[in-house]
Amino acid sequence: MIAVVYSGSRFADWKLSSRGLVTAEFTTAGINPLSSDEKSISSLLNKNNELIINAEKIKRIYFFGAGASSPERKKVVSNAFQSFFRYGKVFVEHDLKAAALAASGDSPCIAATIGSGSNAAYYNGRSIKENNYGLGFILADEGSANWMGRQLLKDFLYGNLPSHIEKKFIQKYNSDKKQILEKVYRQAFPALYLSSFADFITETIEDKYSSNLVLEGFNLFFDKYIIPLSRKYSGVPLNFAGSAAAGFKELLYQAAEQHQLTINSVIKEPIYNVLHYYINKNQHHESRN
Numbered sequence: 001m002i003a004v005v006y007s008g009s010r011f012a013d014w015k016l017s018s019r020g021l022v023t024a025e026f027t028t029a030g031i032n033p034l035s036s037d038e039k040s041i042s043s044l045l046n047k048n049n050e051l052i053i054n055a056e057k058i059k060r061i062y063f064f065g066a067g068a069s070s071p072e073r074k075k076v077v078s079n080a081f082q083s084f085f086r087y088g089k090v091f092v093e094h095d096l097k098a099a100a101l102a103a104s105g106d107s108p109c110i111a112a113t114i115g116s117g118s119n120a121a122y123y124n125g126r127s128i129k130e131n132n133y134g135l136g137f138i139l140a141d142e143g144s145a146n147w148m149g150r151q152l153l154k155d156f157l158y159g160n161l162p163s164h165i166e167k168k169f170i171q172k173y174n175s176d177k178k179q180i181l182e183k184v185y186r187q188a189f190p191a192l193y194l195s196s197f198a199d200f201i202t203e204t205i206e207d208k209y210s211s212n213l214v215l216e217g218f219n220l221f222f223d224k225y226i227i228p229l230s231r232k233y234s235g236v237p238l239n240f241a242g243s244a245a246a247g248f249k250e251l252l253y254q255a256a257e258q259h260q261l262t263i264n265s266v267i268k269e270p271i272y273n274v275l276h277y278y279i280n281k282n283q284h285h286e287s288r289n
Contacts, residue, residue, distance in 0.1 A: 001018040001023070001032065001059060002278055003016050004064075005031070005063045007065035009116040009195065011028070012029065013269060014026050016054060016058065018057075026048070035067070035188075035191070036134065038076055041076070042080045042084060055084060060084050062274070063069045064094065064095075064271075068094050069094045078092045098271070101277050102241060102277075103264065112241070112253075114144055114221065114242045115242030117146060118141045118142055118221055120221075130263070140224070142217055142224055143221035144195075145197075148197065149193070149197030162209050165204060172198040184224060200249060214251045218267070237265075240263060241270045244265070261269070
């Protein structure tokens with residue numbers, strides 16, 4: 001049995017497979033080594049009945065997550081997983097690797113993800129090539145759900161929201177400056193709080209304010225991430241993954257067109273393609289032994 005996990009900061013999608021068939025699929029809270037330590041990850045695993053039942057049967061665990069971009073961060077996840085899946089081998093990779101595998105398999109591409117956070121990198125068909133992107137929700141994450149939330153809150157607090165949008169915002173959240181600043185600066189997991197406001201953007205996307213905000217974020221993403229990569233690695237497909245990329249797909253294509261670039265694919269949940277990739281890999285491995 002194998003397990004494939006694709007995790008953002010808010011949610012983690014799980015798929016379990018045995019003999020080429022999906023035997024279980026479920027969602028847990030997100031696992032991000034930037035905000036989760038070994039203890040909290042272990043606690044999450046030990047609270048899920050599906051995982052408890054199958055822990056000893058699962059022989060390979062493929063985890064792809066936001067924040068898993070350095071050996072130290074990967075170790076946080078792998079240590080927690082290895083102690084829970086005692087008879088399994090754990091593989092921990094960045095969520096960009098999942099985006100690349102889902103769209104390109106073993107072929108090179110520029111892989112981009114825009115969900116709770118945002119990032120992009122060149123994939124050579126085997127691994128993600130390191131770069132200077134992925135600076136996190138305070139310094140970067142242009143175009144992501146938490147970037148949208150950050151811009152929305154600033155406009156609200158500065159009094160820059162159109163009156164009809166401001167009215168909807170107050171009706172939905174009933175928050176004031178003190179409450180917002182408390183949650184951003186004093187409570188745990190501010191990135192999750194900021195990302196949650198993407199729901200409001202989705203609900204009001206037909207309004208010019210919201211569509212312009214999303215387009216602004218996507219244009220920044222192309223300027224900061226994609227243009228430099230496309231110049232360095234010309235001729236390879238450009239693939240996107242993530243909830244924000246898929247949820248605002250038309251605006252993403254509009255931003256690409258403005259930058260004279262062509263998007264090859266946009267996948268909301270790459271875990272399905274990644275699962276089948278590893279099912280095929282493991283079946284091939286088993287057939288050779």
